[in-house]
Amino acid sequence: GAGVSQSPSNKVTEKGKDVELRCDPISGHTALYWYRQSLGQGLEFLIYFQGNSAPDKSGLPSDRFSAERTGGSVSTLTIQRTQQEDSAVYLCASSRSRDPAYEQYFGPGTRLTVT
Amino acid sequence: AQSVTQLGSHVSVSEGALVLLRCNYSSSVPPYLFWYVQYPNQGLQLLLKYTTGATLVKGINGFEAGFKKSETSFHLTKPSAHMSDAAEYFCAVSLNQAGTALIFGKGTTLSVSS
Numbered sequence: 745g746a747g748v749s750q751s752p753s754n755k756v757t758e759k760g761k762d763v764e765l766r767c768d769p770i771s772g773h774t775a776l777y778w779y780r781q782s783l784g785q786g787l788e789f790l791i792y793f794q795g796n797s798a799p800d801k802s803g804l805p806s807d808r809f810s811a812e813r814t815g816g817s818v819s820t821l822t823i824q825r826t827q828q829e830d831s832a833v834y835l836c837a838s839s840r841s842r843d844p845a846y847e848q849y850f851g852p853g854t855r856l857t858v859t
Numbered sequence: 860a861q862s863v864t865q866l867g868s869h870v871s872v873s874e875g876a877l878v879l880l881r882c883n884y885s886s887s888v889p890p891y892l893f894w895y896v897q898y899p900n901q902g903l904q905l906l907l908k909y910t911t912g913a914t915l916v917k918g919i920n921g922f923e924a925g926f927k928k929s930e931t932s933f934h935l936t937k938p939s940a941h942m943s944d945a946a947e948y949f950c951a952v953s954l955n956q957a958g959t960a961l962i963f964g965k966g967t968t969l970s971v972s973s
Contacts (some may be wrong), residue, residue: 777960787949787963792950803960835902844891844953845910848961850902 746770748851750836757826765821765854776819777839777848778811782827782832790834793819794842798842826858861886862926863950865964873972878922878937882950885931890952892915893961894924897947908934920944936956945971 749768757763769776789803793813803809808827813819815834829846833855837848866881884890891910895903906919914926933950947968952965953962 779961779963786965787961789960789962792960800960801883835905842964844961845908847905847908850895850904852900852902 746800748836748838748849750834750851750854754857755850756859759828761857762822762823762824763804763826763856765823765834765856766771766778766828767819767821767836767838767851769817769819769836770849771817773840773849774816775798775839775846775848776813777837778819778821778833779835779837781835781853785832787835823856828858831856849851860891861890861954862865863864863952863962863964865948865950865967866879867967868965869968869970871970871972872940874942875939878935878940878944880935880948880950880969881950881960882924882933882935882964883931884933884950884952886952886954888954889928892924892926892934893951893953894918894922894933895949895951895963899946903949905909910918940971942973943967945947 750804751766776793781787791811792800795831806825811821835853839846840849862885864883894906895907909916909926917923922937925952945968949966950964953959
């Protein structure tokens, strides 16, 4: 079956530009997470969506970062006025349930390079 | 606050040797514990998890991990390494609370030589 997909796989952008990263979760998965993987920082939680509930934005590093999830499915992570420190691999994961015992399935990630 | 420490950012073993990747966590309550593997240019794949019950957990590809509450540890082992085991391994924890995200360790890169 189809797994979590993310697009684009690679994105190079100039400092100061805005970028949008897309995540298509596994069909029927109600929970969706965004993480960032960068050298020196490891894997960091960014934001969590569950159904139609308000998202948990506690991991977003600044107000330049935002995310939305339309129709309880596809999610878009937007980074405004990108900085070089935003360079990282952005990973999306989905899960059948908000219960943390359920497995999170990860996409292949989007590698963002800010020049 | 929870945190995860993986001892050794890089572990090298010979093919057929024992694999031991160490993970310690800090949490005020027993968390859920996970090991994920990441092959080059791929996403993370769950190897195994501990939620409740038996403290020795068996996962895919011959890996297993033991939860030791007294030592706050969840070390990953495999009796005999294969070349295909070369990858990056992440230990993660989450609280037993709905919607809790995973807290990851920094990762351990496993190299396997012939």
